[in-house]
Amino acid sequence: MSIFEYAPAPESRDIVDIKPSYGLFVNGEWTDGKGEAFKTINPATEETLAEVACATDADVDAAVAAARAAYDKVWGPMPGRERAKYLYRIARIIQERGRELAVLESLDNGKPIRESRDVDIPLVAAHFFYYAGWADKLGYAGLGPNPRPLGVAGQVIPWNFPLLMLAWKIAPALACGNTVVLKPAETTPLTALLFAEICRQADLPPGVVNILTGAGETGAALVNHPDVNKVAFTGSTEVGRRIAESVAGTRKKLTLELGGKAANIVFDDAAIDQAVEGVVNGIFFNQGHVCCAGSRLLLQESVAEDFLARLRRRMGTLRVGDPLDKNTDVGAINSAEQLERIRALSEIGEAEGGERYTAPCELPERGFWFAPTIFTGVSQSHRIAREEIFGPVLSVLTFRTPEEAVAKANNTPYGLSAGVWTEKGSRILWMADRLRAGVVWANTFNKFDPTSPFGGYKESGYGREGGRHGLEAYLDV
Structure with missing residues (x-):
């Protein structure tokens, strides 16, 4: 697949007067x-x-x-x-x-x-x-x-x-x-x-x-x-x-x-390409620096292989680089301290047996950068599936039944958000009633509005x- 090359489109810094x-x-x-x-x-x-x-x-x-x-x-x-x-x-x-x-x-x-x-x-x-x-x-x-x-x-x-x-x-x-x-x-x-x-x-x-x-x-x-x-x-x-x-x-x-460790749950009847975009937005938006980020992807087994192939293909099109460039999808990690935490937990994920896939992208030489990353072969006991990484790192688990999806989604000390992807409205309502999360998004993720309350449960x-x-x-x- 060919990827378009984008000419730089930087926003001007001149509009901002930063005092010394x-x-x-x-x-x-x-x-x-x-x-x-x-x-x-x-x-x-x-x-x-x-x-x-x-x-x-x-x-x-x-x-x-x-x-x-x-x-x-x-x-x-x-x-x-x-x-x-x-x-x-x-x-x-x-x-x-x-x-x-x-x-x-x-x-x-x-x-x-x-x-x-x-x-x-x-x-x-x-x-x-x-x-x-x-x-x-x-x-x-x-x-x-x-x-x-x-x-x-x-x-x-x-x-x-x-x-x-x-x-x-x-x-x-x-x-x-x-x-x-x-x-x-x-x-x-x-x-x-x-x-x-x-x-x-x-x-x-x-x-x-x-x-x-x-x-x-x-x-x-x-x-x-x-x-x-x-x-x-x-x-x-x-x-x-x-x-x-x-x-x-x-x-x-x-x-x-x-904090949060939100589950983004994809059923086999979901619109797969739409769900891929939702998963990308759920974890790579703002470099994963989002308390309600969909950092745990729960895939129904029958579509897991196809979904992951499409997700990897989509990750290959993400543009990482200058935050002021209007073409950029993923910017810089906020601090050296946060970058070190993301690196440390990612290394632990590999040591625990997770299979790591990193988006193919060139990172700038200066600054704090981390390429979008997913881990497959993850179990619920892995630290990367339990701890908030607060970076562009996604842990992938699978499930067979809606009941199993609910059990895995709720198996966390956090309870801030969740996402459900399915064509069945009845299933969305059934899941939302059972997910212990303050916000449940249906066939979307990271949507906010001032008229809608936001907050969590547990930790x-x-x-x-x-x-x-x-x-x-x-x-x-």
């Missing part, structure tokens, strides 16, 4: 952090993008105090219809500056520009539009006759969808009348800092949104601060467990969106983000 250094955004102003600054780098080239301030306990105190004052004096008492105007304004500015945000996200995170441009940024704007619509209708959300805001929300977000995770958390918090102190991941702070500028552009009252950059110590100081009323965290199960322990016994409200956390359900976490009901 960034401070903290507290009470509507930029301030110098009291901690030792750190650098954020482009994972595709290993070049330094900017130097970023690190917030200390004193900086966290100042940000929480600013958020508390804004909540008591301005944002909390403000009528919902007035809060909605600010959210609508932010959403429109995000749309206007969408190209700038997309380029900055791909530079700082490593994801392909077409994903940042066509998925992340439109969803970010959609979440602000959606929750702006709820701001003056909270009494009709089915959460009680007089729901009230909680106060100050401390929010910690991960590096895989930096701006989208920010929107998931800030939009409902502000719509409900809370103020926010948010800490982005230390490897991807730049779009959150640009969002701070958008808040100023929208004339958001000072202190309503505060952005603190830093590492785990900064996040811990925020989570444990006594004047924070609500903690929202998206990230690893290990860190989420520690946060749950630290919040236990306090009056803080907590939501956790943690994938608790609480829901998105939709009407996402309001509950930020209201006293």
Whole structure:
């Protein structure tokens, strides 16, 4: 099979003005952090993008105090219809500056520009539009006759969808009348800092949104601060467990969106080519840096051989390389640390007897790269079938009956998502009723909408983000 050669189609970096250094955004102003600054780098080239301030306990105190004052004096008492105007304004500015945000996200995170441009940024704007619509209708959300805001929300977000995770958390918090102190991941702070500028552009009252950059110590100081009323965290199960322990016994409200090891289940009556595309999207989208990634492929035995042949053929057409090239399908791994984890677990998969297939592609010499990979001959006891790799690595298992598929899919400590591929609507409903997963996609995968709740069970956390359900976490009901 011949593969088309694509001429480079790079997006211009000139639309983004990256400052040499960034401070903290507290009470509507930029301030110098009291901690030792750190650098954020482009994972595709290993070049330094900017130097970023690190917030200390004193900086966290100042940000929480600013958020508390804004909540008591301005944002909390403000009528919902007035809060909605600010959210609508932010959403429109995000749309206007969408190209700038997309380029900055791909530079700082490593994801392909077409994903940042066509998925992340439109969803970010959609979440602000959606929750702006709820701001003056909270009494009709089915959460009680007089729901009230909680106060100050401390929010910690991960590096895989930096701006989208920010929107998931800030939009409902502000719509409900809370103020926010948010800490982005230390490897991807730049779009959150640009969002701070958008808040100023929208004339958001000072202190309503505060952005603190830093590492785990900064996040811990925020989570444990006594004047924070609500903690929202998206990230690893290990860190989420520690946060749950630290919040236990306090009056803080907590939501956790943690890891996953989703099963993508393909029956013999599925549209095979469509399912192949769904599997590719489920595991190689955003380099597999997706908590709900379909990292376990469950194939019905009668179609397994044919499906895998088509999947390998499709993997041969994936283009790995420059995230700013509009032709790129798979970008750079976010950090050297994450690349090492992916490599280590892949080597363990081979040592355990898995048969490895790597997409034939040339990887750039500089940067953090890992070729799309699948493992066949995998059993449920293999670590690559049990542990979240958080990279472009797919484990393949087989099944014979729907009951066996359900048993294998649910045989995991996680419970965030699942996918079912079949032409029978009755089978989809039967499976969805039995799969222990917060989100079940039918004949698609990785589809998100601000009107639909997202969240998991078991070690994938608790609480829901998105939709009407996402309001509950930020209201006293």
